[in-house]
Amino acid sequence: xxxxxxxxxxxxxxxxxxxxxxxGSSSTSSxxxxxxxxxxxxxxxxxxxxxxxxxxxxxxxxxxxxxxxEGDPDWKVPNADGSYPPPPxxxxxxxxxxPVPQLVELVLRGPRAPGSTMPRxxxxxxxxxxxxxxxxxxxxWGPEERAFNWRVTYEYTRSQGS
Ligand code: HEC
Numbered sequence: 001x002x003x004x005x006x007x008x009x010x011x012x013x014x015x016x017x018x019x020x021x022x023x024g025s026s027s028t029s030s031x032x033x034x035x036x037x038x039x040x041x042x043x044x045x046x047x048x049x050x051x052x053x054x055x056x057x058x059x060x061x062x063x064x065x066x067x068x069x070e071g072d073p074d075w076k077v078p079n080a081d082g083s084y085p086p087p088p089x090x091x092x093x094x095x096x097x098x099p100v101p102q103l104v105e106l107v108l109r110g111p112r113a114p115g116s117t118m119p120r121x122x123x124x125x126x127x128x129x130x131x132x133x134x135x136x137x138x139x140x141w142g143p144e145e146r147a148f149n150w151r152v153t154y155e156y157t158r159s160q161g162s
């Protein structure tokens with residue numbers, strides 16, 4: 001039996017994560033795990049899928065998001081038209097804040113910010129290929145970013161009833 005779900009969980013997670021960010025990412029589990037509702041263990045990285053994802057990333061994404069996931073150095077500074085340059089996908093960005101299924105959907109179909117240069121990929125890549133790219137991102141994140149991402153992914157998936 002699972003304990004009742006508390007609405008505060010995600011907000012608490014974000015607040016605590018912000019507090020934890022100064023501490024570096026050397027620990028193997030998130031400090032959040034000590035204070036939040038227990039969830040199943042984080043799935044290990046699927047290295048074969050992450051390698052496939054890295055190949056697809058180099059082909060379809062690296063031109064904008066950088067060969068090492070570093071993004072545009074000025075990714076936080078809006079362009080003249082109000083759109084934003086491509087963000088990083090490593091631990092320094094905020095891709096890891098989003099549940100994996102939402103990232104897959106975003107890459108395939110959007111939504112895009114107004115003026116965005118990022119194309120839709122649903123005519124080019126299938127869902128499994130985009131999921132492999134996200135697995136590649138995951139393989140580069142520090143333990144705290146991965147633990148946070150697993151928590152929001154787990155909660156999102158549960159809220160969708162799947
Ligand atoms: C032509 C340039 C371009 C290409 C190619 C591109 N992107 Fe983007 N991407 C952007 C821009 C610019 C943004 C900033 C947000 C926006 O404009 O919607 C973005 C945003 C994103 C975000 C949202 C990040 C966040 O934290 O909200 C994800 C995820 C993403 N891209 C993944 C990918 C993946 C995966 C590929 C390859 C399959 C890819 N992008 C290819 C330009 C690009």
